[in-house]
Amino acid sequence: MFSFYKHRKVFFAISLALIIAGALAAIFFGIDLDIQFKGGSLLTYSYTGDIDLKTAESVVSDAIDLSVTGQSSRQLGDETTNLVISVSGNQALLPEDLAAIESALNQAFPENGIDLENATLVDPFIGREALINMAWAVLLAMVLIIGFVWFSFRSMSGPSAGIMALVALFHDLAIVFSVFILLRQPLNESLIAVVLTILGYSVYDTIVIYDRIRENRRLYRGKMSLQDLVDLSIRQSLRRSILTSVTTSVAIGVVYVFAILYDISSIRQFALPMMIGLISGAYSSICLAGPLWVMWKTRRGQTGY
Numbered sequence: 001m002f003s004f005y006k007h008r009k010v011f012f013a014i015s016l017a018l019i020i021a022g023a024l025a026a027i028f029f030g031i032d033l034d035i036q037f038k039g040g041s042l043l044t045y046s047y048t049g050d051i052d053l054k055t056a057e058s059v060v061s062d063a064i065d066l067s068v069t070g071q072s073s074r075q076l077g078d079e080t081t082n083l084v085i086s087v088s089g090n091q092a093l094l095p096e097d098l099a100a101i102e103s104a105l106n107q108a109f110p111e112n113g114i115d116l117e118n119a120t121l122v123d124p125f126i127g128r129e130a131l132i133n134m135a136w137a138v139l140l141a142m143v144l145i146i147g148f149v150w151f152s153f154r155s156m157s158g159p160s161a162g163i164m165a166l167v168a169l170f171h172d173l174a175i176v177f178s179v180f181i182l183l184r185q186p187l188n189e190s191l192i193a194v195v196l197t198i199l200g201y202s203v204y205d206t207i208v209i210y211d212r213i214r215e216n217r218r219l220y221r222g223k224m225s226l227q228d229l230v231d232l233s234i235r236q237s238l239r240r241s242i243l244t245s246v247t248t249s250v251a252i253g254v255v256y257v258f259a260i261l262y263d264i265s266s267i268r269q270f271a272l273p274m275m276i277g278l279i280s281g282a283y284s285s286i287c288l289a290g291p292l293w294v295m296w297k298t299r300r301g302q303t304g305y
Helices: 008-029 051-064 095-108 126-153 158-182 189-220 226-261 267-297
Strands: 041-047 068-074 080-088 115-122
Touching: 008 158, 008 267, 041 095, 051 068, 051 080, 051 095, 068 267, 095 115, 126 158, 126 189, 158 189, 158 267, 189 226, 189 267, 226 267
Parallel strands: none
Antiparallel strands: 041 080, 041 115, 068 080
16 A cells, blocks of 8 residues: 655655756746836737737847837637737836837738737836735735644644645745746736635645544544554545546646637636646645654654644
8 A cells, every 4th residue: 555654755855856946947047027026018019810929029129129028819709919018127118119119010010910009117116016915915825724724623733734734835835936937937917826726725635634634533543653544544535636636727727728729828827837736736735744744743753643
């Protein structure tokens, strides 16, 4: 019978390797903040037909000699597509800059009828406020989650259960962050949505396993070691946890395919990290939270009961 506790070092090594890979990517590639967080200009153009997004980015960058990123989105049932160009910086683009961009785009794509629809300046202060608010939202969510776990599982040592659930949540945050870095996706509002959603799914899986551990402690107290009891509890919860994650991942996968087919970059940037985060949440709940709790309870030769 497979023992999750006996293989804990393998699980820890896998998690550590993934987190280190993300950290190294952040060091060597840098952390790219989207315009919502660092400020700049958002230019929205409408066009018909199809254009190459990378070519459009290069054309705009050459026209104003600034680094830019682009996204495209299409309304269902409408032949018109929107091209959103993000230009970093705290200075508004001048009218001649806007004219140069539109002229360059129409020269590069003469058959697509590109027209400027909207130009918006995002203040860097607002971006910093959004980033700070995101951090506070994640912190508050984690505090409330751990408080709930602490109170609900006080019969099996609430503080240690809460702390190990917190470690699993930090693991999931690190994995999601690493995904954004490794995929070279800018950190934007999608990160907030993914993080808060993954926290909920991850702690749900952890609570399911903790609940099974609590019930089995009442049934098998003194009849088996805590290590075997936790392994039994994880195996009993395994099917439910996997089915929940797989079902949700399939649904998100359909959204991801839909976003690829219709070239909706904002949904792509949300869906792929979301799928990976769901897998990470299930992994941390099954392979990390329980074994970590056993290690804490049985430290210094204690039985854990």
